Amino acid sequence: MTAPEILPLVFVMIAGPQILSPIFLATTENWRRNSAAYVAGAAFSITLVVTVAYAFGGGTVGSGGSNTTLNVIVLVALVLAMVNTYLTRHESEPPKWMGKLGTATPRFSFRLGFLLLGFFPTNILTSVAVGTYLAANDAPWTDALPFISLTLLVLALPALILVAFGERAETFLPKARDWMDTNSWVVNEVVIVFFIGMALNNLLG
Template structure:
């Protein structure tokens, strides 16, 4: 998979509560262990979803005459989600459990990374798409490694910022977090719009 394909898909994977959780954990009491555990949990779940999609050959469902129908259905769901996100923009707030992440433990962080990246709807669809694409194109499963690594790198950026910025990160990261909290609906719309573009491109091609 090319870099121009991998990077946008990786951005889709981390946009939303995923990157917000990474920022919260990077400013937590045990930020090193928590951030590492969070990324490790994400690595396991992403790889698992891709592997299952690859082995079961989910891509076969989208081939032949059923392919356009499948793409249209997915596109309708995405557009409905975009409308819903816009209508609820004034109510857009991060989940209450995020406020408790500053006191998280490595075990909690590991579980959170596994659940967020392995069961969040857009992440499941994206990872399954990668696995099924490789299966239908006759490519090896190892070709998914750049996608997984790019996603994990984006998740690790907040903790890497702490390493590079030191004490300045205590000011910078909360400001980034607050901006994303306030504008989370915009971020969600951009992610959904990008994903709609991918589906539309598949439908037209």
């Protein structure tokens, strides 16, 4: 797997509360620090999970384990992610912690970014998939940087849009939040199915 092939997984990483949270944070009184803290927490956790998965994958290959085993593990993880996304598609009530976003602090925002992007079920499976794929294909760890960087850029977009467009963004951001809240599971499923196809191609090829 090369870096361009893992970039579509960015959409899996950010769809759902992961992108809704920075939209909310961008409308708080202390939005600059809250948004920066959220992205920083996300950067730390995503990098941590990908690195651990890469180290584990590399160790498996180096000790004689096969790429097929790793591909099967990733495929199972992606199928579980797809099932989880489908089963939770009708959940209309937002998590209780989202009610705290209006009065969020940088500390809360950092913790939220760390937990959501690193340890949300779909996200941890995706980051593990990236790390193990790169290790299994003897790609350098640095090939994960475009995936990590693009994920962080998308998470920072609400704040960047606010900086660029000011008051107009204050009208646009709630509409974007509502659209993502309604359609996030569809986006997740499309991208996961795409990556499952890639995993099957690796196994069968």
